[in-house]
Amino acid sequence: MSDMLSAAFITVFIATVISQAMPLMLAAVGETIGEQAGILNLGIEGVMLVGAYAGFVATLISGSFWIGMLAGALGGVAANLAMLVLNVSLGLNQIVIGLAVTLIGEGITTVLYLQNYSKSPASLGQQPKLLIPGLGDIPVVGPAVFQQSGIFWILILLILGLAFVLARTTWGLSTRSAGQKPSSLDAAGGSVIRTRSIAVVVNGMLVGLGGAYLSLLTTATFSPFLTNGLGFIAIVITMLSRGRILVVMITSLVYGLTVAIGPALQLIGFTVPADIIKMLPFIIVILMLIIFARSSVVPPALGTTYIRGAR
């Protein structure tokens, strides 16, 4: 293989890894914020789909990817309202609500998509790339990493900002204490309900953004059941990352790598059945669960409703 081909090949490969990893990264960071505050949101599969669909429709109507991303975030927050009201405020069962949100999200986005777009499937096309001067000129890696859309950079900044805020600020401390020991947060004068509510809203926003990134930038279109279990992978990654957002980012890139391997093999002449490519991330996830099962911890108050004064 000539140098030209392999350089172009590696560029495409790295770009694919990033574009596949981003939706998962956003969803897993959102789930991390939720879990740190004591909310295990099993509904993020559905929330992602709602974000993806909302972003898709908004981009089609407005023509702007930025408005699409905003709509995805709002859609995600809206889909998380059920968790906010029923679990955080009323204290109802998280697992049941989460599964319900997943089912409703899957059902409603499929019905709406087929009702409105099945006759003329729409593609969104390419978002203009933002070339970072200097860095973008680095051979091979430059075009892959530093020629992303502006949306990519904003989201990376958002994730890094959240990592800092969660680890180093009072808000982050309250959030983590709502998951570790809600009663001490309450005793210290913080509000468990308010802290968890904010966490659920941030969770919905990021998961919705993840869905929108998937439909707007990764696939550039929407299709029913687009996420295909990505939400559940995000939950596993969250559990394995123990609340460290940088670990979430790295693990998500590993996922992107497994997804990108399939098309890459096809480029060099191996044909891999699509079903194996779809299965690969799940196989890796189950292997990670088998290997790291012992060392994972989750916040002690995960899944519990805080009732003041109750033991």
Next chain:
Amino acid sequence: MNTDTNAAGGIFQGFVRSVVPVLLALVVSGLIMLAIGSSPTDFFAGVWKYGLTGNNWQRSLALMSPLLIVAVGLIVAFRGQLWNLGYNGQYLLGAVVASGLGPILFGVMPTALATIVVFIVAVLAGAVWSLIPAILKAHYGTNEIITSLVMSFIAVGVVNLLIKGVFKDPKVTTPQTQVISDDNLLPFIPGTQIHIGFVIAILLAVVAQFVLTRTSFGLRVDIFGASPKAARHVGLNSTWMVILLFAISSGLIAFAGSIDILGQFSYQRADWSPRYGDAVMPLVFLARFRPVAAIPFVGFYAVLATGGTLAAQQAGLNVDFLLVIVGLILLSMTITEYIGDRRRLGQSYLSPGLRSSLLRPFRNGSQRMSV
């Protein structure tokens, strides 16, 4: 606590608490249909027409067979506080055993024997598939919700590979298995179009109800479900219990898949998944993990699903709208539960173990002695 010993009032309240969530979900789903520009009256009239009238009630009863077996499978695991959510993959594994192995076996042995072999292999396939979640749960306390879901996605891929590969019917271009001829399918109940899988499912529910509520095994499952620690104290091997319950649950769900192919579909396409478990799961909660009580709920959903497929098209919807209705049943169930708790209506659907399984997804407290 126990409605069985209470007066008729308790049973009535329990009934109200089971039916209200369904009604509430139907009303809300009607409003959603209005909001997205479809006609709820068309939809529900269609469900009635295509689900019950004419000979359609027979199709609904035939659909009850896999649904009810999946329900029993879920109940076995849920009673032991094991949340087996890998049902979609387990169902497909059982189905592919029937649709792939079936045609080969029917060629070399008598129909009755081949049918029994298919059923046994399907149950074993389902049981083996549940081993990884079960062992991880038993040894490390890894959250079985996540592991069983992930295994389900892998199963879907394996099944698709099988249908596109070794089990593909070479005579057709679309990836699907060979069609099993009518005389090799399960026989009908005389005088109807309902295959005997329906009878098997009802019998299974009755037997499961007896085993779970009237035998020492059932008591052990309940003790284990109530508190794995208590189960240890009375000498139950919790590792073995987790593996056994998961295997029975998953095996039954795979059995439902095989019976559905041999009774109803006669072949299997790639990328096909009826997702019965998603629909059955809320019904199982409403039936409070009692197999016989699940029968009417499953019957209701069978009519909704049978009629809903055509009715959805008529009302300008897609059949996936049923997922919305199921999700709404789950939500309204928790809301009814909340109001019910306030008014002390009937008995709770949700057991404390569901919460504690969340508390320690990766660490199984039951595995260690308390300090």
